[in-house]
Amino acid sequence: MVKIGYLGPRGTFTKLAVDTAFNGEDKHSFDTIPECIDAVEENRIDIGVVPLENAIEGTVQLTVDYLVHQVRLPIIAEIVVPIQQHLLVDPNFSGDLSNLEEIHSHSHAIAQCHQFIHKYMPDAAINFTSSTGKAAEVVSDSDRNIAAIGNKLAAKEYGLRIYQENIHDYPNNHTRFAVLAKNEDIVKIRHDKQAEKTSLLITLPSDYAGALHQVLSAFAWRKMNLSKIESRPMKTGLGNYFFIVDVNQPYDGVLFPSVQAELEALGCKVTVLGTYPVYQMNI
């Protein structure tokens, strides 16, 4: 049976995404994103699912940096799910918001609820956890007045009460999850894909005037639509960056090779991180 790993523990958004996209597979929880990616690399699991980007807080830097700098696994698919954040407390908690001393959650969940926390829980100490599921676990293991931010699955899995629903600041909250695998044939998502994309990693030879403009124009005059461009530090010193570019079309044998050749002639290095279908899910 195909083994699927995900950022756990029980009750994370990643687990929700996995449950929606796959059924019947053998599912394994990992405490951190790197541990999940390593398990695919070391063939302990066949597929790894990790968060990639959130509509409100942006890229999950840990995932991108680990994939670029540590373990290069191809992105085989992308799952997009809506995100609703709730304030979770022990079922016996009887106070009000001002009695909650601490809030625990993943940094992206905390950021998505920033205004709520600022307005209604300004004195609560913030504690970052490796996932929202982990935060729910912390609250369920504690006998103090503390809260977690997470989803309904986490409330169910850890026996917590939803003190307040939908505390995220912006309604259109979605997260993209990357499906990573060495062998794309084993990834079977039984839904209709909404789009196809290609993610490229581009490093510039050195900093010179108009370098990024030249890179972008290689896509522009071929009418290749980009849905994302992001720079990240190369980790080789201040001011050195690489770019991740998402192109709204699948890799083909004509346009992409000619873009690559053009960029390489400029001295850039181009790596395809994946060309993959996008599945928009409702949970």
Ligand SMILES: O=C(O)C(=O)Cc1ccccc1
């Ligand atoms: O912590 C989780 O539940 C995750 O899967 C990562 C995450 C965190 C916040 C929003 C979306 C995904």
